[in-house]
Amino acid sequence: MRTRHKVGFWGALAALVGALVVVTPAEEALAHGGLTYPATRTYACYVNGLEGGQGGDVNPTNPACAAAVAQGGKNALWNWFGNLISDAGGRHREIIPDGNLCGPSDTFSGFNLARSDWPTTQLQAGANITFRYNAWAPHPGTWSQYITKDGWDPNQPLRWSDLESVPFDEVTNPPIDGSGPHGAEYTWRGQLPSGKSGKHLIYSIWQRSDSAEAFYNCSDVVFSDSGDPGEPEPPEPEPIAIDCAVEYTKQSEWNNGFVAEVVLRNTGSAAISGWGLTWPYSDGQQVTNAWGASVAQQGAEVTVRSNSGTGHIPVGGSVTFGFQGTHGGSNSVPATFAVNDTLCS
Template structure:
């Protein structure tokens, strides 16, 4: 009997599985990483969870390398990196160190970009699929770098402009997210903010490229663009739908769909949002704000709309979700959906 009990105990010990290791995945949500921006572009323009990215770089990445980097937008990592980033990642591969993310490596000025202001205080937001201690380092490309080429280590400033240790988490549009305050560098035009997250409880490290366009600086809103000559639709020949997608304490996410019955070559969509707080971010568009009026402009790659065509984009704002009371496309009134 004693021997039988001992044997049963041994079997129980062997059969008891080890607890699974938590998945520590993440990527910047502000400013948006390429993987997250392409995922949102694909999902927002697809149906039933399918991907239909409209950005040419995102579409090319999907066509050539498949959907792994889109659905796994939070997993751009090297599991045994330690502190050997420059040693193990060759020039040209910074935006996608692993082969599964090779579609994120090409250079070019037509990746989705987040509009930011030089020298502005901002809150970085980073998807947190598991809460782990670590260090977040943010680098920026140097003046004179070539955005048309894949990113190299020599394209980056020698030192990070911001380092955060063990930041807190909050609820956000994609679930839990790390957040911390930082001051953006004094840059102009298109740059890349390169992020490295080193876990302090394992050698795993995460990498991301966030394409940004720096404005005038000083935190002032970018002046409202002057409408460009185009085939402006007649009143009622365009429709705008503004939909709250998600909200959390102190902020919300909105989605906008613009449909024009006439062909448009470049669009400036001005939307009045009564009671809106400060718009802090947009994707698939650039923006400026004066009071309750926000002007969303095309991102370049999505500026041409055929007759009956649509453009979709999103934004984040402080405050509570606001319904649009008026909208104009290139100075002409639109119907509200």
């Protein structure tokens, strides 16, 4: 781990940057996540975009994914885990109109396109599977999974009436005990609906219990014919080794405040996708404003999440963000930094 310490008295600069961005309090920090199995459209298109991209960019080759990007841009891919409504409060059918179920906000509207060529996951009707849901920012809540009715037409906009009236699977506060290619995952066992065949859509709603925020996932699936086992579940992913270096610079410091800049570098042999950087403070420092990233703090623990467009760090690449904070007289540089629970060294 590399750290660098600079001290100055740029009070005017601190006052200026203090007006830029207000840090999100820990109790209101946004959760993020999405189904990785069966893969939600945003995740499947993100993976497809990585496969087709060069130089750390995303360039989906799947026709439906490419059409979604052409309509709404690439931010939805970099932020594939952020398909949400912040004030849903369980009012899903009330606030999301027919045709907007898969992308209820402008950023994700391209994923509402009525097409039959979205990436699909092969499943067997009636089978027990392990649902996998990325825990980008964990919070308690309930996950409800619905299936489309027989006769659903994927070439028509998805309506609430296209879904079975009750979820076939529902779980509250599943464990975060999985390790996927893009971070920790919630996992739980569930039984798929029986009697289904051909193309269907699994619609998942995660309603947080500690906030009104809710997340929405559309997973395109193909149920195999009776007696055909279909494709097996993906094996438990091996954790991806992360090598990183952190440069923490105090750009200015005064009586009870400071401004700092952090550079996170990928020093490993594989790209880092979907990063979360954490560190503990030892002198009671508190982050008050941030720019270039989303920062939350609970007690001494600071958690930084990437903004849209900075979630992918290629080999040899880096991201930079800054923040303003307060201290009570002592303001030592954090001793340890970790990315996705892996210490930087």
